[in-house]
Amino acid sequence: MKTAQIIAIGTALFAMFFGAGNVIFPLDLGRVLDDKVFYAIPGLFISGVIMPIIGVYAGVLFKGDYRSLFHTIGKIPGELLMLVCMLTIGPLGAIPRTLTLAHAGFAWYFPALPMELFIIAAGLIVLFFTLKESKILGIIGKFLAPIKISLLSLIILAGLWSAQPLGHSDISACASFFQGLYQGYFTLDLLVALFFARLIFLGLDKET
Numbered sequence: 001m002k003t004a005q006i007i008a009i010g011t012a013l014f015a016m017f018f019g020a021g022n023v024i025f026p027l028d029l030g031r032v033l034d035d036k037v038f039y040a041i042p043g044l045f046i047s048g049v050i051m052p053i054i055g056v057y058a059g060v061l062f063k064g065d066y067r068s069l070f071h072t073i074g075k076i077p078g079e080l081l082m083l084v085c086m087l088t089i090g091p092l093g094a095i096p097r098t099l100t101l102a103h104a105g106f107a108w109y110f111p112a113l114p115m116e117l118f119i120i121a122a123g124l125i126v127l128f129f130t131l132k133e134s135k136i137l138g139i140i141g142k143f144l145a146p147i148k149i150s151l152l153s154l155i156i157l158a159g160l161w162s163a164q165p166l167g168h169s170d171i172s173a174c175a176s177f178f179q180g181l182y183q184g185y186f187t188l189d190l191l192v193a194l195f196f197a198r199l200i201f202l203g204l205d206k207e208t
Contacts, residue, residue, distance in 0.1 A: 009141055011146065014149070015148045016196060016199075017052060018152070019187070020100075020101040021094070021186055025044070025048075026183075029183055033176050034166050035169055039176035039177050039180070040176045043182075043183075044181065056200075059194050059200075066195050066197065085195075089191050089195075099119050103115050
């Protein structure tokens with residue numbers, strides 16, 4: 001595999017994982033914990049980064065066949081668990097959260113934009129780019145991921161430039177750690193990782 005392909009896949013994975021939850025929950029931890037937020041970061045790293053990586057590895061072991069992965073606990077329980085995961089990272093969880101956050105960003109500049117219209121337009125755009133499953137990884141890695149990483153870098157630099165001193169929090173270091181651990185699961189990256197492995201294999205097959 002060429003270096004450019006490795007970079008494209010790596011940036012695509014980052015872009016797919018770094019979603020609305022990764023924007024919202026770390027900022028919320030900083031708001032709530034103040035100077036104790038540094039104790040929460042390791043907990044957030046465990047549940048929001050390490051566990052999803054393990055999920056991707058589990059999916060890779062089954063060569064992207066997530067149905068076989070879920071069926072290791074039995075066919076019926078596996079199908080039910082897969083349904084719950086799909087609903088959680090889909091219409092009952094991640095999708096509404098992502099669209100709400102995206103609309104809030106657009107509404108900052110276009111306050112008259114109705115949420116319903118935005119959701120329909122965003123849904124059609126996403127549908128257009130995902131009609132061919134094998135092309136998703138390439139589109140994200142080569143086009144969307146560089147834009148996303150560049151914008152995130154600008155946000156980080158702007159935040160560091162305008163950062164204010166942290167306030168004092170009476171929350172213990174242990175409680176802060178577990179709060180970070182707890183919040184990391186709400187990113188839903190672990191559930192998403194179980195299905196991303198399929199996109200990786202499809203993208204690799206297309207490249208080769």
